[in-house]
Amino acid sequence: MISILMATYNGEKYLREQLDSILTQTEQNRILYVRDDGSTDKTLEIIHEYAMKYPGMIIPVHDDLGSQGCIRNFMAMLNYAQSDYYMFCDQDDIWMPDKVERTLKAMKAAETECGAASAVKNKACKDVLPVCVHTDLQVVDESGAQVHPSFVEKLGLDAEGATFASLIYSNAVTGCTMMINQAMKKLLDEVPESCMMHDQWIGLLAEGCGKRVYLPETTICYRQHGDNVMGAKGRSFVDKLGKILNIGGYLKGIERTRALRERQYRQLEDLYELHRESLKPEAKKTAANLLNIKRLSGSERVKLLEEGGYLPKDNYEARTVKMYYRWWLK
Numbered sequence: 001m002i003s004i005l006m007a008t009y010n011g012e013k014y015l016r017e018q019l020d021s022i023l024t025q026t027e028q029n030r031i032l033y034v035r036d037d038g039s040t041d042k043t044l045e046i047i048h049e050y051a052m053k054y055p056g057m058i059i060p061v062h063d064d065l066g067s068q069g070c071i072r073n074f075m076a077m078l079n080y081a082q083s084d085y086y087m088f089c090d091q092d093d094i095w096m097p098d099k100v101e102r103t104l105k106a107m108k109a110a111e112t113e114c115g116a117a118s119a120v121k122n123k124a125c126k127d128v129l130p131v132c133v134h135t136d137l138q139v140v141d142e143s144g145a146q147v148h149p150s151f152v153e154k155l156g157l158d159a160e161g162a163t164f165a166s167l168i169y170s171n172a173v174t175g176c177t178m179m180i181n182q183a184m185k186k187l188l189d190e191v192p193e194s195c196m197m198h199d200q201w202i203g204l205l206a207e208g209c210g211k212r213v214y215l216p217e218t219t220i221c222y223r224q225h226g227d228n229v230m231g232a233k234g235r236s237f238v239d240k241l242g243k244i245l246n247i248g249g250y251l252k253g254i255e256r257t258r259a260l261r262e263r264q265y266r267q268l269e270d271l272y273e274l275h276r277e278s279l280k281p282e283a284k285k286t287a288a289n290l291l292n293i294k295r296l297s298g299s300e301r302v303k304l305l306e307e308g309g310y311l312p313k314d315n316y317e318a319r320t321v322k323m324y325y326r327w328w329l330k
Contacts, residue, residue: 001029001030001031001083001084001085002027002029002030002031002083002084002085002086002087002100002104002179003030003031003033003077003081003082003083003085003086003087004022004030004031004032004033004086004087004089004100005033005035005074005077005078005081005086005087005088005089006018006022006032006033006034006035006089006090006091007035007037007070007073007074007077007088007089007090007091008034008035008036008037008039008043008047008091009036009037009038009039009043009073009091010039010040010041010043011039011041011043011091011092012039012041012042012043012046013092014091014092014093014223015043015046015047015091015092016046017094017144018089018090018091018092018093018094018095019032019046019050019058021093021094021095021096021097022089022095023054023057023058024097025095025097025098025099025100025101026097026098026100026101027098027100027101027104030087030100031056031057031058031059031081031083032057032058032059032089033059033060033061033077033080033081034047034051034058034059034060034061035060035061035063035073035076035077035080036060037067037068037069037070037073038066038067043091047060048060061076061077061080063076063080070197070198071191071195071197071198074088074175074198075188075191075198078185078188083182084181084182085104085107085179085180085181085182086179086180086181086185087100087103087178087179088175088176088178088198088199089176090175090176092223092225093176093220093221093222093223094140094144094220094221094223095219095220095221096218096219096220096221098219099135099219099220102135102215102217102219103133103135103177103179103215103219104179106133106213106215107131107133107179107181107213110131110133110211110213111129111131111181114129114131114211129183129210129211130180130181130183130184130186130187130205130206130209130210130211131180131181131183131184131206131210131211131212131213132173132178132179132180132184132202132203132205132206132210132211132212132213133178133179133180133213133214133215134159134173134174134177134178134179134199134203134212134213134214134215135174135177135214135215135216135217135218135219135220136150136151136152136159136177136215136216136217136218136219137150137151137152137174137176137177137218137219137220137221137222138150138151138218138220138221138222139151139154139222139224140221140222140223140224141223141224141225142223142224142225144221144223147224149218150218151174151218151222152172152216156314157170157172158170158172158313159172159173159214159216160214160216162203162207162212162214163207163309164204164207164208164282164283164286164287165286165290165308165309165310165311166312166313167200167203167204167207168204168264168267168268168290169261169264169312169317169321170312170314170317171196171197171199171200171203172203172214173199173200173202173203173206173212174199174222175197175198175199175202176220176222177219177220178199178202180202180206183210184202184205184206184210187205187209187210187275187278188201188202188205190274192267192270192274194263194266194267194269194270195267195270196263196264196267200267201267201271204271205271205275207283208271208275208278208279208280208283208284208287209275209278209279209280209283257320257323257324258323258324258328261320261321261323261324261328262324262328265290265291265324265329268287268290268291269291271287272284272287272288272291286308286310289304289308289310290310293325293329294329294330298325298326298327299326301325301326301329302322302325302326305321305322305325
């Protein structure tokens with residue numbers, strides 16, 4: 001069984017189209033759980049209308065937790081649902097008809113592959129190795145018209161070759177494309193306040209403790225509009241140059257960058273504290289080196305980043321990481 005977890009908040013405008021795209025999936029062995037985070041529009045009416053029309057297929061989640069925000073909303077549903085696999089769903093996208101089927105196929109292939117490697121343990125792989133499968137997305141506008149055929153290409157993400165180190169600084173895992181197995185869910189029993197987004201946290205855990213699988217296919221129409229929590233913002237040279245030429249904006253950008261790198265460092269601290277024993281040797285070494293870097297001088301820190309292969313491939317990202325570790329980290 002597959003649990004699809006949909007977080008909603010004032011999503012009446014696009015919600016019906018998303019619900020319809022899930023109900024028409026080629027893979028039928030799934031249940032959609034929906035938890036609303038305090039909507040003031042007609043979102044709840046739509047959810048209950050569909051739940052009554054499709055009993056057992058759509059289940060509204062009611063609890064006493066109140067408004068939780070994006071991350072905690074998803075985690076509340078993850079704790080509530082009980083399945084073999086879990087997928088995360090936004091309220092305003094459109095799932096391609098075989099999204100669940102294709103993702104599940106990749107998940108089972110990954111579990112079979114790791115099962116052969118862990119056969120000596122005489123256990124089912126899904127009980128041993130945490131797995132996260134994620135895919136590419138097609139970017140569309142408010143009306144559903146294509147803006148770009150590939151979210152990964154538009155943002156210049158290295159989803160295929162991302163490493164534990166690169167995922168610390170640049171998330172390449174998009175939550176609304178993810179499927180995780182039961183073993184990954186167990187690693188999510190405690191998610192700290194330092195967690196920046198649930199997909200980055202899960203991506204780091206998959207790469208560091210289990211298996212991350214990128215399926216280079218678009219399985220979703222990712223809608224861009226003014227109310228998105230996260231979006232496909234441009235990262236081209238022209239985008240960056242425009243920010244630099246705006247001096248006031250540039251200075252604010254420097255402070256935002258410093259704060260971003262600080263949050264990433266705190267997130268790594270908590271991940272290492274919580275999952276040190278589960279991390280694979282290379283990921284454990286990476287985390288330990290980056291967290292112990294404070295004892296080095298500024299130039300020694302940069303040398304470690306460069307020689308250890310800990311810098312993002314993107315030159316702009318790499319420069320800001322070096323700035324943080326050399327000058328700002330105390």
